[in-house]
Amino acid sequence: MDFNLSEEQLMIQQAARDFAQNELLPEVIERDRDQKFPTEQVKKMGEMGLLGMMVDPQYGGAGMDSVSYVLAMEEIAKIDASAAVVMSVNNSLVCAGLEKFASEEQKVKYLTPLASGKVIGAFALSEPEAGSDATSQKTTAEDKGDYYLLNGIKNWITNGGTASYYIVIAQTDPEKKHKGINAFIVERGWEGFEIGVKEDKLGIRGSDTHSLIFNNVKVPKENRIGEDGFGFNFAMAVLNGGRIGIASQALGIASGAYELALKYAKTRKAFKTEIINHQAIAFKLADMATQITAARMLCFKAAFEKDAGKDISESGAMAKLYASQVAMDTTIEAVQIHGGYGYVKEYHVERMMRDAKITQIYEGTSEIQRIVISRSIAK
């Protein structure tokens, strides 16, 4: 494996780092407190090409590789994990799925504004009774000839209140089980499509998570993605790539908390010396640095494999499983190193600890990642 980053990769890493410092850091505490979506910042991220990073410029994207995506995601998530999930969902779950599987007409109409960041998208798979058990879709899409009639409820949808376009997974033919599931592009504002309640969350409070309600929504046939019955395989393929995004988000949360803890440990004095000189603190930092480096390598490996066109179900799941655990462990220790200061908002690490938890839950819980990995190694 070549560990040298290219000039282009270093440039995008630096641009994302500068953007995060200058544009995301200033009000990140207030956005978390008030559950305020980073509207202006997301707009700028779109202008920088961060919302359709890997999409072909022909469809409004930035045409970069997946390693650049990992680098940029880490830098954004170091400062604001909420902005990072908006970026991850738009890139990995929405744009990547459309670029790979949508028709030419769908790409022109939907992918181009999404990848250029003019609008953002959402991915609606989870339901009140179908989270991990994703084949048990209760949302129905009845085939009515030249359109489908969509009915049901989706839960915990990232970008739910701000998206313009939604990829919605629904069951068309229950007898065929997962082979009767379809994926559709649904536009905000269509009759019968209602945005439900906004969730009041533990973490990533600057992101916008809603339920979605579909009540006899007419979806034109041409808005189905792929062949009839392709929806579940579509969702699985998209989620494999999505897991690289969330792994990178987790990596960023961990490295952000580690950098703050290291800085604090070098300046805070106790017992007549900087606390980094106490082995109890130094060993925590040594573990953090090691685990973060390992998490980064897993993210890079999955990204390299994705760009090489390999099956990334195993490497994406490994990256997410490990990086999300590292995010949780690192942020807990970062709070501990900060002592009383770590427990108050202005030192950032308590927010990072709250933000870290979701990375072990969404886009496949850690238990689901272990299912994916164990099935893959058993093959």
Ligand code: CAA
């Ligand atoms: N990659 C590609 N295909 C996969 C796959 C993977 N990782 N996992 C399963 N599949 C395919 C199988 O090959 C099979 O296809 P065929 O029938 O064509 O061969 C089909 O999917 C069904 O697979 P299984 O029989 O293994 O189904 P299962 O019910 O036993 O298990 C599961 C499937 C892996 C547990 C799946 O349900 C799963 O991944 N669940 C987690 C769902 C998830 O990640 N939800 C996150 C919601 S999105 C989100 O959080 C977005 C957000 O807003 C941030």
